Structure formats: C-alpha cells, structure tokens
Amino acid sequence: MxxxxxxxxxxxxxxxxxxxxxxxxxxxxxxxxxxxxxxxxxxxxxxxxxxxxxxxxxxxxxxxxxxxxxxxxxxxxxxxxxxLARGDVLGPVQEAFLLEQAAQCGYCTNGIIMTVTGLLSQNPPATKHEIVEVLDERHICRCGAQTRILKAIDRAIATIGGAAR
Amino acid sequence: MTDLPSNLKANALLSRWVSVAADDTLVIRSGKVELGQGIATAMAAIAAAELAVPFEKIRVENTETQVAPEEGWTAGSFSVEHGGSAMRWACAMVRELFTAAAAEALGTTPDDIVVTDGVFRRKGANEGLAYHQLRERVDLEVEATDRPAPRLIGGSADRPDLHRIDLRAKFSGPGFIQDMALPGMAYGRILRPAHPKDRLVSIDRAAVEARPGVVAVVIDGGFCGIVAERDDLAVKAVEFARKSARWERTAELPPMGEANAWMDAYEAKSATFIADEGEAAPAAFSHAARYSRPYIAHASVGPSCGVAEFDGTKMRVWSHSQGIYPLRRQIARVVGLPMEDVTVTHAHGSGCYGHNAADDVALDAALLAKALGRPVMVQWTRADELSWSPFGSPGRAAVSASVGADGMITEWTYDVWSPPHLARPGFGDGINLLAAWHLAEPHAPSPPNDAPRPQGGGDRNSVPLYKVGKRTMTHHVLPERPLHTSAMRALGAHCNVFAIESFLDELAAQAGIDPVEFRIRHLDDPRAIGVIRAAAEAAGWDPADAGGEGIGRGIGFARYKNSGAYYACVATVEVAETVRVTSVVGAVDAGFVVHRDGLLNQIEGGVIQAASWTLKEQVRWNEDGFAVRSWADYPLLTFSEMPEIRTVVVEDPSAPSLGSGECAAGPVAAAIGNAVAHALGVRVRDMPLTPERITAAINAA
CATH class of the missing domain: 3.10.20.30 (Beta-grasp domain)
Structure with missing residues (x-):
C-alpha cells in the first residue's frame, strides 16, 4: 500500500x-x-x-x-x-554556444549557458576571468568541450557587450 | 557484389536504411548511434551527398532494433569507417532506383537524368520530380544485392557552417533519455553496496514499503530495486533502506599499492604473440623501463538511465547503450522472453566513452518494469556511476630495447599486463549485465577474456609502427581483478602508446638524436611521417631546444589500432608543483573527412580527456570498498587548466575515411610525459603525473 x-x-x-x-x-x-x-x-x-x-x-x-x-x-x-529564447530567436548565450558548436554530448551545456547568462546579466557584467573562476568551481564537462565553451563565452561577451553599447 | 560494405551485406534491404516521407524528407536509419560524438550529423552529411539532397532534408531516426540496420556496437572508432560506408552505398543505390523511376516518368533513359537538390531532371530541363513525387514508383523493399554498384561514390556535404543536427534542441529543452516520460511511468532506484565484493542479505522491507511515495520494493536475491511515484522519493527510500541493509562480504580486495602493485596478487594468462626469428643486429647500448596507468572512470556528467515498459507479453526498452542489438538479446534472456518480444530503442544519453553503465541500468529498468507491469525509469546515482559502472582497465608495460651504433633500434621486448578491456553484453556466451549476477538465480558473466588481436584490448597499439628490429611481444591478461573492467576509449592504447612513445624519447636521448628525427628514421609509412612532420612544423619544433627550468615540450604519435587515424602532437608544459599543459598542437590524417568540424571536435575532446586522465585521474579503493564516490574524489581537468589546442588536418580525399574518435588518447599522454621529462630532466613513468610523483622523481634524481 x-x-x-x-x-x-x-x-x-x-x-x-x-x-x-x-x-x-x-x-x-x-x-x-x-x-x-x-x-x-x-x-x-x-x-x-x-x-x-x-x-x-x-x-x-x-x-x-x-x-x-x-x-x-x-x-x-x-x-x-x-x-532564454524569444520565439525562434535563441538567447545570445545560447546562440553563441550554437555558433561555436560548443558541446559534444551537450549534457553539461545548459547549466553552463545559465551560469554565463546570469554572470553576463549582472551589473557590471562579469569578466571572462570571473566567469572561468565560477566554471572551475561549479561546472564539469567530461567530453572535453571546454575550449569551445571558452570561445563561446568570448563570443557571448562580444555580442552582449556590443548590444549594451 | 564483393565490394559491398559488410554492414550493408548484413542488412541488405534498402528500406532499412532509407525511406522517403510524404513531406520530401529523406529519413535515414543507421545502426551506429549518437553518443555525443556527432555521428548522426556525419551520417546525415554522407546521406545528403549520396542522395543529392540538401543536408536539411535529411532526418536521422533514432535507432531501434526491429527497424534499423543491425550494425553491432557503436565502438572502436568504426562508425564512419564501417557504418558510414554502408550508408553511403545504400543511399547511392536508392538514388539509382529513383533515377530509373524518374527516367521512366519523364519518358527518357537514366543517363539523361541529373539529380541536384533532391530533384531529378532531364539534362537541360528546369522542371523535374522530387524524391517524394517518385516514391510511389520506387520499391525500397529490395536488397542491395539486386542493384548494380552505384555509379558515383563520393562527394561531400561538408561545409564550414555544417552544424550538429541535435544541438539546437538540446540547448533549448529536453533531449536525453533522462527527459523521457511515458504515461504512468514510475521511478526506480537500485540499492547497491559500497564494496565490490559485498552482497545484499536483507533490508527492513516493510519499513521501506511504508516510506512516502514508494510503489514497490523488488527483491530478487541480492538485487534490490525500489520504485516510487517520484524519482526524488525513490532516492530517499533507497537511502532509508541502506540504514537497515545487511551485507555479506564475499571476498576482500588486495591493497592497491603504488603504480598497480596490486597486479602482483593476481595470476596472469600470458601469451607471446610476436617472437621474431633470427639474430638482432649488434647493439651499442640497451635500456629498459616500466610504465603504468591506473583504473580510469567513464565519469559521464549525466547519470546512466534506462526506461522499460512491459505489457504482459512484450517489453520495450530505451537505452543509451552502444549496442542495442546485443543488449536486446541479453535482456530477453534475463527476463525470460523470446527475443522477438523485446524491442530496444536507442535514446541519447550523456557523453559516452565506452562500455559504461548504460546497459546495466537498462536491465535494472527491465527487471522493475516486468515486476510491476508499468513503465519504469531507473537512474543511477553519482556514487553508483563512480563505483559500479565498468572501469577503463589499468595497465602496466615493461619495455627493453637495444640500439645500434647507427642509432637504429635492433631489438625490442615488450610485456604488457592488464585485466580484460572488453566485457560488453554480447561478448561471449554469458550475461554481462550487473543485475543478472545478483539475482536469486544468477546468470554467470562470460569468462573474462580480452579483445582479440589485431585490434586487441590490453595489447591495443602495443605493436609499434616503428621498425624496431627483432621483436618479442607478450600480453599478460589478468582475468581476475579487484574492480570490474570493460571498454573505455582507446582501451590499452592509452597505456601502450604512453609507454612506447616515452621509451622512444629515452632511447633517442641516449642515442643523442632529436626525438622527431629518431621517430622518422624508424618509420616507413609516409602517412605516419606526414603527421609527425606536420605536427612538428605547426608547433615550431626546435631540435636545439634543451628544455629545463620547468618548461618543456614533447612529441607523441600513434596510428590508432595501427589501422585507424594517424595522429601526432607536440605538447608544451610548465611544471612547478603541478603540470600545466599550455598547448597541444597536433596533426591528424583520417583519410576523407566527412564533417571537418566534427573531426576537430572529436580531436579536441580527445586531447582534453587524455590530458585529464594523464594528469589527474585514478580510481581508488580501500578496505571499505570503492574510494571514489563523488566528483570531489575524482577531479577532472578544469576550465582554467585548458591548453591551447590546434589541429592540422592532413587530408587525402581519395583515401577511405578512418576512425578518429580515439586516436588522440595515447599520443597526448605520451607528448605530455615527454614534455615533463624535457622540462625537468627526470621522467615520471606512472600515470597520473601527480605533484607527488613529480616531486618524488625530482628528489630521486
């Protein structure tokens, strides 16, 4: 029962x-x-x-x-x-990850996308160095997509920074 | 006929591979499954090229046992080599059939028909017929053997912006087996011991059944599954059950010791598989060394997960297994159903690097679904993943060699010890599924045996591609081992290439020859020489660089399995207390490249994973059992520790595609080991290259 x-x-x-x-x-x-x-x-x-x-x-x-x-x-x-998306338009961090193909299996990715989105939405936005410190502490990728993820973060910073200007 | 790819011969019906949907989508089915490696995208690219349709028109269906071609395991870096070539031929034949149908419909002959963008036209005509407009005219329920060989094999759908077909959805919502929900589905969790030789004797069953949300407690011998309405309540019920669990210790584990010293406690089955005849040339010097690598964990980020439903007659199972066909046969045997009544469908899981717990958890789910008669999802905990999942097998290698006055190796003796690297379900006659061993009427696993040569298991890549004179090669398999082992990326190649390539550097140093030059002198294969030269050039290799002061560079090379992709790389390191890999610059020759970004992604991932294994990873045990139970016990390479990675693709488009998913593991380990030796002047021969071992090596110098 x-x-x-x-x-x-x-x-x-x-x-x-x-x-x-x-x-x-x-x-x-x-x-x-x-x-x-x-x-x-x-x-x-x-x-x-x-x-x-x-x-x-x-x-x-x-x-x-x-x-x-x-x-x-x-x-x-x-x-x-x-x-994060607005209709068919992905959020800027999602889009950056997609354009860099920053995943292998993609299982860890969404958590990382959320962390990067949150840290870049802060005022002032986090720096790359600060983001990497948080990733080191709170995220794990096993497939070895880290170098692509770091490139996607650069792209997201450029996009969001550009939009803010 | 003899030219047909073997996977197509075995699955000759074209309808198994391709069908044309009414909306003009071309649906393809491959027996090679998506494991996070991007194979679905590569298959779509192959199909698009051969069917002459835009890439976007291809839909890749999830692999299901009764529908898709049976192509065994998705393993061994064979997916593009074998599965891809079968898909290419199948699609080319489908295009032939549609070309003939178009000719008939348009009142002409097939050689007057051209197909582009999925439309068949008469030469010079603007109008034509698309695949879906012809589909009523074409019978794909024909065997590939009935058709002539395709007229055109080749072409590429690859382009720089060719994206993985699965990532957008995964980045936005559900996409994995853990995200499935069947109507009425319950959630099971398994109570497993904390020591590999413990067996469950009893729990306070009534108390567990009374826990909130618990639907059923299924006990069969030492197997105990707890099913609840919610997964979180199942997890809590298992933790509650653990408090009252009584375990029986069936055996103790030997102490681990340093560098696989525990291997001495086990008896080896030894086989000398190469013993060259004749006398070795005269030697100027001889050298000997030993190397090792520990047990390595798959450690996928997502938990292993299985889903099953049973309607009283038929069972359906969803699994992220590498081999749904053998899994189907094994599950049918354990649950006592005819194989025809069991269907296994592949569902995407977290990154897969070999035979992890995917198959085991599928049986867990099947047992619970059969007991309950309602759909059940089972997931493993992080602790179970890091203890009960099969591990990558450890290895120990002893090498000795002699070198002549001309700097050429004259004699080479190599011994490698390892537990088996292959215990997949379907490998041997037994049942290689965890829960089956613990049932009241247990199924025995297959007798431990290693993967056969030439691919080999513990001896994979143990035969150097180099000319090493008179060779004596012996593989010592340890059938009994403290922790369960099965296939993990590269198998024995990680240990063997580390050993061979480290040893080559040691010989080169004693001979006073630059390591790159020393390798090239010992090679005949122009493709091997090609990637070594390309990597050295891209890395700016300087033979005069003496290293030292904690900064160094090293090279590593192998052709995976001596039959797959060629990869060479130069690693640079900075060594203080720990080793920091600053760059890995490599070159790969994988023959014809189907999806360049997919290839690069596999190489990058392989480099990072191999660096992580080589520097940090080691599964441990102690007298209480599994000593690695959470991520805190098993650190991986972090984001700030990433090296710069560059990869040169050396491509001959006329050469057949070669598997590349595992080719980086050994060379990267060796390049790091050689770079550390270059930086310090002393060598660490046991992986992982921990700060303790670095310090010990420096102090011993």
Missing part, C-alpha cells in the same frame, strides 16, 4: 509565468522543475552540487537547483534554459 507523501504548496515565477506546485516536503528546485513543471532543459547531473548541469537563475543569479530547496525560492523569479 503506497503511503502518500505530505504535500506542501509553493508559488514562484518560472520564465515569466506564475506557478504553484504541490510537492512533497524537502523537494528540490531541480525536482520541481523537471517532475512537476516538465521543464527538462534543466539537467539532472550529480545532484550533489558539484557538476552544475542543473544550474538555473534565481532572481537572475546562477544557482545549482539540485541542492536548492523549493521552499527557499518561494515568491522568487526562476529562469531556466527554456526561458
């Missing part, structure tokens, strides 16, 4: 849409995004806070969603990779 979990209700905004979910206690942001909101562009990686595949933006800041309890984002604004 299945014992039903005790549910709690959480409300927040995802990609510009207000959502309310009823989830078991201690549900993570990652689990809510993937299981309850069917937003699977946010990847499940190590779920231990190391690999960064699950990174999303919370109020504009890159956060690993696997170790972020859902209660902590109540009322906050979440952006996932699904929220």
């Amino acid at each position: 299945t014992s039903s979990p005790t549910l709690e209700t959480r409300s927040f905004s995802v990609n510009g849409r207000a959502v309310t979910v009823h989830v078991p206690e201690d549900t993570t942001l990652l689990s809510a995004l993937r299981h309850d909101l069917d937003l699977k562009g946010t990847r499940v990686g190590c779920t231990e806070g190391y690999c960064g595949a699950c990174t999303v933006l919370v109020d504009g800041r890159p956060v690993q969603s696997c170790n972020t309890p859902l209660w902590s984002v109540d009322g906050k604004t979440i952006t996932t990779v699904e929220g």
Whole structure:
C-alpha cells in the first residue's frame, strides 16, 4: 500500500509565468522543475552540487537547483534554459554556444549557458576571468568541450557587450 | 557484389536504411548511434551527398532494433569507417532506383537524368520530380544485392557552417533519455553496496514499503530495486533502506599499492604473440623501463538511465547503450522472453566513452518494469556511476630495447599486463549485465577474456609502427581483478602508446638524436611521417631546444589500432608543483573527412580527456570498498587548466575515411610525459603525473 507523501504548496515565477506546485516536503528546485513543471532543459547531473548541469537563475543569479530547496525560492523569479529564447530567436548565450558548436554530448551545456547568462546579466557584467573562476568551481564537462565553451563565452561577451553599447 | 560494405551485406534491404516521407524528407536509419560524438550529423552529411539532397532534408531516426540496420556496437572508432560506408552505398543505390523511376516518368533513359537538390531532371530541363513525387514508383523493399554498384561514390556535404543536427534542441529543452516520460511511468532506484565484493542479505522491507511515495520494493536475491511515484522519493527510500541493509562480504580486495602493485596478487594468462626469428643486429647500448596507468572512470556528467515498459507479453526498452542489438538479446534472456518480444530503442544519453553503465541500468529498468507491469525509469546515482559502472582497465608495460651504433633500434621486448578491456553484453556466451549476477538465480558473466588481436584490448597499439628490429611481444591478461573492467576509449592504447612513445624519447636521448628525427628514421609509412612532420612544423619544433627550468615540450604519435587515424602532437608544459599543459598542437590524417568540424571536435575532446586522465585521474579503493564516490574524489581537468589546442588536418580525399574518435588518447599522454621529462630532466613513468610523483622523481634524481 503506497503511503502518500505530505504535500506542501509553493508559488514562484518560472520564465515569466506564475506557478504553484504541490510537492512533497524537502523537494528540490531541480525536482520541481523537471517532475512537476516538465521543464527538462534543466539537467539532472550529480545532484550533489558539484557538476552544475542543473544550474538555473534565481532572481537572475546562477544557482545549482539540485541542492536548492523549493521552499527557499518561494515568491522568487526562476529562469531556466527554456526561458532564454524569444520565439525562434535563441538567447545570445545560447546562440553563441550554437555558433561555436560548443558541446559534444551537450549534457553539461545548459547549466553552463545559465551560469554565463546570469554572470553576463549582472551589473557590471562579469569578466571572462570571473566567469572561468565560477566554471572551475561549479561546472564539469567530461567530453572535453571546454575550449569551445571558452570561445563561446568570448563570443557571448562580444555580442552582449556590443548590444549594451 | 564483393565490394559491398559488410554492414550493408548484413542488412541488405534498402528500406532499412532509407525511406522517403510524404513531406520530401529523406529519413535515414543507421545502426551506429549518437553518443555525443556527432555521428548522426556525419551520417546525415554522407546521406545528403549520396542522395543529392540538401543536408536539411535529411532526418536521422533514432535507432531501434526491429527497424534499423543491425550494425553491432557503436565502438572502436568504426562508425564512419564501417557504418558510414554502408550508408553511403545504400543511399547511392536508392538514388539509382529513383533515377530509373524518374527516367521512366519523364519518358527518357537514366543517363539523361541529373539529380541536384533532391530533384531529378532531364539534362537541360528546369522542371523535374522530387524524391517524394517518385516514391510511389520506387520499391525500397529490395536488397542491395539486386542493384548494380552505384555509379558515383563520393562527394561531400561538408561545409564550414555544417552544424550538429541535435544541438539546437538540446540547448533549448529536453533531449536525453533522462527527459523521457511515458504515461504512468514510475521511478526506480537500485540499492547497491559500497564494496565490490559485498552482497545484499536483507533490508527492513516493510519499513521501506511504508516510506512516502514508494510503489514497490523488488527483491530478487541480492538485487534490490525500489520504485516510487517520484524519482526524488525513490532516492530517499533507497537511502532509508541502506540504514537497515545487511551485507555479506564475499571476498576482500588486495591493497592497491603504488603504480598497480596490486597486479602482483593476481595470476596472469600470458601469451607471446610476436617472437621474431633470427639474430638482432649488434647493439651499442640497451635500456629498459616500466610504465603504468591506473583504473580510469567513464565519469559521464549525466547519470546512466534506462526506461522499460512491459505489457504482459512484450517489453520495450530505451537505452543509451552502444549496442542495442546485443543488449536486446541479453535482456530477453534475463527476463525470460523470446527475443522477438523485446524491442530496444536507442535514446541519447550523456557523453559516452565506452562500455559504461548504460546497459546495466537498462536491465535494472527491465527487471522493475516486468515486476510491476508499468513503465519504469531507473537512474543511477553519482556514487553508483563512480563505483559500479565498468572501469577503463589499468595497465602496466615493461619495455627493453637495444640500439645500434647507427642509432637504429635492433631489438625490442615488450610485456604488457592488464585485466580484460572488453566485457560488453554480447561478448561471449554469458550475461554481462550487473543485475543478472545478483539475482536469486544468477546468470554467470562470460569468462573474462580480452579483445582479440589485431585490434586487441590490453595489447591495443602495443605493436609499434616503428621498425624496431627483432621483436618479442607478450600480453599478460589478468582475468581476475579487484574492480570490474570493460571498454573505455582507446582501451590499452592509452597505456601502450604512453609507454612506447616515452621509451622512444629515452632511447633517442641516449642515442643523442632529436626525438622527431629518431621517430622518422624508424618509420616507413609516409602517412605516419606526414603527421609527425606536420605536427612538428605547426608547433615550431626546435631540435636545439634543451628544455629545463620547468618548461618543456614533447612529441607523441600513434596510428590508432595501427589501422585507424594517424595522429601526432607536440605538447608544451610548465611544471612547478603541478603540470600545466599550455598547448597541444597536433596533426591528424583520417583519410576523407566527412564533417571537418566534427573531426576537430572529436580531436579536441580527445586531447582534453587524455590530458585529464594523464594528469589527474585514478580510481581508488580501500578496505571499505570503492574510494571514489563523488566528483570531489575524482577531479577532472578544469576550465582554467585548458591548453591551447590546434589541429592540422592532413587530408587525402581519395583515401577511405578512418576512425578518429580515439586516436588522440595515447599520443597526448605520451607528448605530455615527454614534455615533463624535457622540462625537468627526470621522467615520471606512472600515470597520473601527480605533484607527488613529480616531486618524488625530482628528489630521486
């Protein structure tokens, strides 16, 4: 006989849409995004806070969603990779990664795209050096796409910097 | 007929390879699966060229056992070589059939028909008929054997802006097996021990069943799967179950020791496979050395995942396996179904570098789906990935050689020890799937055996391409080993090329000959010499550079498997406490290049992964069992540690395409090892080249 979990209700905004979910206690942001909101562009990686595949933006800041309890984002604004494009036009960081073909399997990529998007949206935007420091600390790529990812970051900085000017 | 590629002979029906959709899309099916290496894009490029359609009109369908051509494993860097040539011929024959149909429809003869951009026209005509307009006239349910050989083999759809067909979607939303959802799907997790020789005796089953969201606890011998309505609740239930789990230790592990010293505790099956006759030429000096590499983990970023559903009669399985056909046969045997009732569909997974846990987790899912009668997804945890997934096999090599007064090697003796590198499902008669060994009625694995020569496993790339005089070569397989091993990128080539190429530098130094020159003198193969020269030139190789002061450069070369792509590179390093690789400048000859950016991406990834293995990676164990359980225990090369990578493509478009996905591993390891020796004046012969080993080598000098 299945014992039903005790549910709690959480409300927040995802990609510009207000959502309310009823989830078991201690549900993570990652689990809510993937299981309850069917937003699977946010990847499940190590779920231990190391690999960064699950990174999303919370109020504009890159956060690993696997170790972020859902209660902590109540009322906050979440952006996932699904929220970066405008219609058919990819977000500038996504576009930079696509143009540089900055992936092999592409599993770690979306988390990195979110981190770079968040750091370049800061005021003032992060420098390349600062971005690489964050990648070293919070992201892992196993296929060996790092040199392409670094080129994509250069391209994104040029695009976004150009747009800002 | 004898010219037909073997994969096409084995799957002669053209409809298996190609079909034409009503919207004029050309749907292609390959038995070679997308592993993150970009093969789907390469297949599309091949098909576009042979069908003479725009690249965008090709749709690559996911490989499914009952539909797609059976092409064995996607492994060994054979996908373009074998799968690509079969696709090329199949598409060329399809184009022939459509050309004939167009001729008939347009009231002319086939040699009056030209096809461009997917439209068949009479010569000089503006109007014509597209593939979909002719599809009712063409029967693709014919065997390739019924058709003449294609008139035109060749051409390329490659262009600088040819992008991977799968990346845009993956960068925007779902794209992987972990993202699947079947109606009514439940989520399973497996309780596995923390020691490789432990077996589950019992858990407090009732307590686990009472946990929130738990749907079922499936126990069969030492196999324990816990299924819940949500994946996160399944994870929590497994952690809860672990608290009450009782384990039985069936054996202890030997101490690891330094540089694979544990190998001494195991008995080897030895085979001398080359023993040249005759006397070696007189020697001016002799030299001997030993090298090693440890166990290496696949360590894909995504967890291994399998999905299965069972309707009481038929089972469907989704897997990111490299070999869905053998997996299908193995799963059918374990779950007790006729093979016809099992379908396996390939789904994209996280980057695959060999036989990882993809097959094992597929059986986990199949067992749970059969027990429950509802669809189940199973994922592994990071700890399970880093402990229960098969590992890349460790190696130890001992080389001795003599060199004549003319600076030429006269005699070469090589011994390599390693556990088997190949234990894929379908390799041998046993069941090579983890859960099957733990069931109440267990299935035995195939007897441990290594991959046969000439490709070889532990002895892969152990035979130097160089002229080394009188050779004696022995492979010592260790059938029993502390941790499970199977195929991982390059197999024994990483250790063997590291050993051979390091040793060549040692010989060259003693002979007083520049390492590049020393290699070229010992080679006959012009393509081998070509990539070595190209890499040396691109890197600005200076024979007079004496190195030292912590800065050095080194070269490494191999032809992968002695039959695949040629790759040579020059690595530069700065050595302080740690080794920093500053650049890797290489040259590759892979014959005709189907997708240049795909080739470069594979080389870059191979360089980075090999540098990471060589400098940092080592799977460890201790008396408590697996000692690598999270990313914190298994660091990889980071973003700030990336070398500058440049690759020259040496291409002869008339030469057949050669597999290139694994060619960088050995040469990069060797180039780094040689660069470190050049920088320090002392050599580290055991991988990984850790700060501790660097310090020890300096202190011993």
